[in-house]
Amino acid sequence: MLCGLFFSGCKKKDSAGNPDEIVIGEFASLTGATASFGQSAHKGVRMAVDEANANGGVLGKKLRLVTEDDQSKAGEAATVVRRMISREKPVAIIGEVASSRSLEAAPICQQNKIPMISPASTNPKVTETGDYIFRVCFIDPFQGAVLAKFMLQRGWKNAAILTDVKQDYAVGLTDFFKDYFTKNGGTIVSEQSYSSGDKDFKAQLTSIRSTNPEAILVAGYYNEAGLIASQARELDIKVPLLGGDGWDSPSLVEVAGDAMEGNFFSNHFSAEDKSPAVQDFLAKYKAKYLESPDAMSALAYDATMLLFDAMKRAGTTDSAALRDAIASTSGFPAVTGNITLDANRNASKSAVILQIQNGKFRFVETVAP
Ligand code: PHE
Numbered sequence: 001m002l003c004g005l006f007f008s009g010c011k012k013k014d015s016a017g018n019p020d021e022i023v024i025g026e027f028a029s030l031t032g033a034t035a036s037f038g039q040s041a042h043k044g045v046r047m048a049v050d051e052a053n054a055n056g057g058v059l060g061k062k063l064r065l066v067t068e069d070d071q072s073k074a075g076e077a078a079t080v081v082r083r084m085i086s087r088e089k090p091v092a093i094i095g096e097v098a099s100s101r102s103l104e105a106a107p108i109c110q111q112n113k114i115p116m117i118s119p120a121s122t123n124p125k126v127t128e129t130g131d132y133i134f135r136v137c138f139i140d141p142f143q144g145a146v147l148a149k150f151m152l153q154r155g156w157k158n159a160a161i162l163t164d165v166k167q168d169y170a171v172g173l174t175d176f177f178k179d180y181f182t183k184n185g186g187t188i189v190s191e192q193s194y195s196s197g198d199k200d201f202k203a204q205l206t207s208i209r210s211t212n213p214e215a216i217l218v219a220g221y222y223n224e225a226g227l228i229a230s231q232a233r234e235l236d237i238k239v240p241l242l243g244g245d246g247w248d249s250p251s252l253v254e255v256a257g258d259a260m261e262g263n264f265f266s267n268h269f270s271a272e273d274k275s276p277a278v279q280d281f282l283a284k285y286k287a288k289y290l291e292s293p294d295a296m297s298a299l300a301y302d303a304t305m306l307l308f309d310a311m312k313r314a315g316t317t318d319s320a321a322l323r324d325a326i327a328s329t330s331g332f333p334a335v336t337g338n339i340t341l342d343a344n345r346n347a348s349k350s351a352v353i354l355q356i357q358n359g360k361f362r363f364v365e366t367v368a369p
Pocket residue numbers: 037097098099100120121122123169245246247248268295296
C-alpha cells in the first residue's frame with residue numbers, strides 16, 4: 001500500500017512488475033552530435049509525464065518514465081530499445097527525433113507489439129515499418145514540397161543541393177524537394193553530398209558556387225548546417241541557404257554566428273505563434289526549464305499526451321487495445337496543431353517557415369497541407 005502511494009521511494013527488484021505504475025519508455029539522443037534534439041525531446045516527454053502524475057496519473061496509476069540515451073550513434077538506438085523492452089517492459093515507447101534512429105528501433109517495437117510514437121521523424125519509411133509505429137508530425141513529401149514551393153515563390157528557380165547522405169531524413173527530403181521543384185519549373189544546378197560529422201565543406205561549396213544558384217538547400221542537421229553556412233560566407237556565397245526541420249536547434253546560430261543571418265528553414269512550430277495552445281505551453285515550459293521550447297520539445301510533449309489520451313480511451317494499457325486507440329486518434333488538441341492519425345499512422349499538419357534574424361528564429365509564414 002505504502003508503495004502505491006510513495007512508489008518513487010520504494011526499491012523494488014522487479015519494478016517492471018509493479019502493478020501500481022505504468023512504465024513509459026523513451027529513447028533519445030541525450031548526448032553526441034545531435035544532443036540538442038534528445039535533450040529537447042526529453043524535456044517535452046518529462047513535462048507531460050510530470051503533469052499527468054500531478055493530476056493523479058492515468059487509469060488510476062502513476063506513470064514511470066524510463067529514458068535511454070542512444071548517444072546520437074548509428075546502431076545504438078536498436079541496442080538500447082531492445083534492452084529497455086526486455087528489462088522494463090514499457091507499455092509504449094516515445095522516440096526518436098532523427099529518422100535513421102527511429103528506423104532502427106521501429107522493427108524491434110513492431111516485433112514486440114509495443115506501440116512506438118515518434119515525435120519528430122519525418123521520413124515516410126518510419127511508420128511504413130508496421131501497424132504499431134506512429135508519428136505526430138508531418139512527413140517529408142510535404143516538407144520537401146513546402147521548401148520547393150517557397151523557393152519558387154521567391155523567384156529562386158535555380159537551386160543547388162547539399163545533402164547528408166548518412167541520414168535517411170536528409171536523403172528523403174532531397175528527393176521530395178527535387179521532385180516538386182523540377183516539376184514546377186525549377187532547375188537543380190548542382191547536387192553535392194557530405195556525411196554526418198564532416199567538418200570541411202569547401203570543395204562542395206566551391207563546386208556549387210561555380211553553378212551560380214539562386215538558393216541552396218542544405219538537407220541535414222544543425223551542426224553541419226552551421227559549419228556550411230560559415231564556410232559559404234568565407235567563399236563569398238551570398239545566396240540564401242534553406243533547410244528543413246533538422247536545422248532547429250539553438251546551436252545552429254551558435255555554430256554559424258552572423259553567417260546564418262537571413263537564411264530560412266521549415267519547421268513544425270514557431271514560438272511566435274499567438275495561439276493559446278502555443279502560448280500556454282511556452283509559459284509552462286519556461287517556468288519549468290527556464291528556457292524556450294523548440295519544435296522537438298513541443299512535439300515530444302504532444303506525442304506523450306496523445307499516448308495518455310489513447311490509454312484513457314482504451315481503458316487499458318494492453319498492447320492491441322492501446323494500439324487501436326492510438327490509431328483512432330482524431331482531432332486531438334495538441335500544441336503543434338490538432339492531430340488526426342491517418343490510415344498510415346501519420347499526422348497531417350501545417351508547416352511553418354522561419355527566418356534567422358538577429359540570431360532569432362522569426363516566423364515568416366504557415367503552409368497548410
Ligand atoms: N525530421 C527530422 C528527421 O526525421 C528530425 C527533426 C525534427 C529535427 C524536428 C529537428 C526538428 O530526422
